[in-house]
Amino acid sequence: MTDKPLIAGNWKMHLNHLEAIALVQKIAFTLPEKYFNSVDVAVLPPFTDIRSVQTLIEGDKLSVTHGAQDVSAHESGAYTGEVSGAMLAKLGCSFVVVGHSERREHHGETDELVNAKVRATLANGMTPILCVGESLEVREQNAHLEHTTEQLGAALKGVSAAQAGNCVIAYEPVWAIGTGRVATPADAEEVCAALRERLSGDYGDEVARQVRVLYGGSVKSKNIGELVQQSNIDGALVGGASLDAEEFTKLCALAAGGPLP
Numbered sequence: 001m002t003d004k005p006l007i008a009g010n011w012k013m014h015l016n017h018l019e020a021i022a023l024v025q026k027i028a029f030t031l032p033e034k035y036f037n038s039v040d041v042a043v044l045p046p047f048t049d050i051r052s053v054q055t056l057i058e059g060d061k062l063s064v065t066h067g068a069q070d071v072s073a074h075e076s077g078a079y080t081g082e083v084s085g086a087m088l089a090k091l092g093c094s095f096v097v098v099g100h101s102e103r104r105e106h107h108g109e110t111d112e113l114v115n116a117k118v119r120a121t122l123a124n125g126m127t128p129i130l131c132v133g134e135s136l137e138v139r140e141q142n143a144h145l146e147h148t149t150e151q152l153g154a155a156l157k158g159v160s161a162a163q164a165g166n167c168v169i170a171y172e173p174v175w176a177i178g179t180g181r182v183a184t185p186a187d188a189e190e191v192c193a194a195l196r197e198r199l200s201g202d203y204g205d206e207v208a209r210q211v212r213v214l215y216g217g218s219v220k221s222k223n224i225g226e227l228v229q230q231s232n233i234d235g236a237l238v239g240g241a242s243l244d245a246e247e248f249t250k251l252c253a254l255a256a257g258g259p260l261p
């Protein structure tokens with residue numbers, strides 16, 4: 001519903017810090033400055049790359065923003081292997097992906113933990129990119145709207161209207177992630193509209209309008225155009241296609257309304 005879409009590249013567990021620098025440089029080199037008036041572009045590298053990406057972006061005053069793929073629910077302390085919100089904020093992160101289905105599935109993240117991570121992100125002045133999405137089984141039972149809106153409600157428990165307005169929601173159907181099987185624009189729009197309606201019910205129309213709702217799952221340059229034309233889709237969370245500078249910049253340019261760089 002916002003005028004300016006957000007295209008966020010979730011690199012997942014790919015690229016070391018040197019490869020990360022090369023990719024951000026290629027993106028910034030390929031995408032002329034004027035595109036950034038019409039699209040926000042973010043990269044979400046692994047933790048080990050963030051400092052290098054920050055140094056490059058700040059040093060060269062690039063218009064690309066950056067974030068992280070996860071955060072600890074704890075402020076600090078004896079939590080071996082975890083990274084706190086304060087540490088990420090100090091690295092200039094604007095965004096943190098929270099509740100990605102890969103973390104829910106492989107790391108047993110519950111709605112309660114996702115909620116704690118949303119709050120940890122907000123408490124440190126960053127924007128959560130809160131992921132929700134149904135499995136194929138849930139979709140086949142036609143329970144996808146209920147499932148995703150309940151995930152949203154649970155993740156935002158205790159979050160104020162002002163904080164909710166500063167969240168990004170990403171609808172990522174699990175069956176569309178990394179499979180090449182993109183949701184149809186109509187299917188994606190149906191869920192994104194339901195998520196916005198839930199936000200409106202919980203926080204009012206103004207907050208619901210303010211929040212960017214993204215679609216994620218096999219987004220490529222060939223399907224981004226139709227997706228961002230949907231009235232409730234404000235951009236995309238891109239996995240595989242975000243690792244290829246040419247494909248990713250093409251996708252960003254198309255989200256900005258073109259022409260191709």
Ligand SMILES: O=C(CO)COP(=O)(O)O
Nearest residue numbers: 010177178217218239240
């Ligand atoms: O999980 C995703 C982004 O967070 C989507 O991944 P793909 O674009 O590779 O399907």
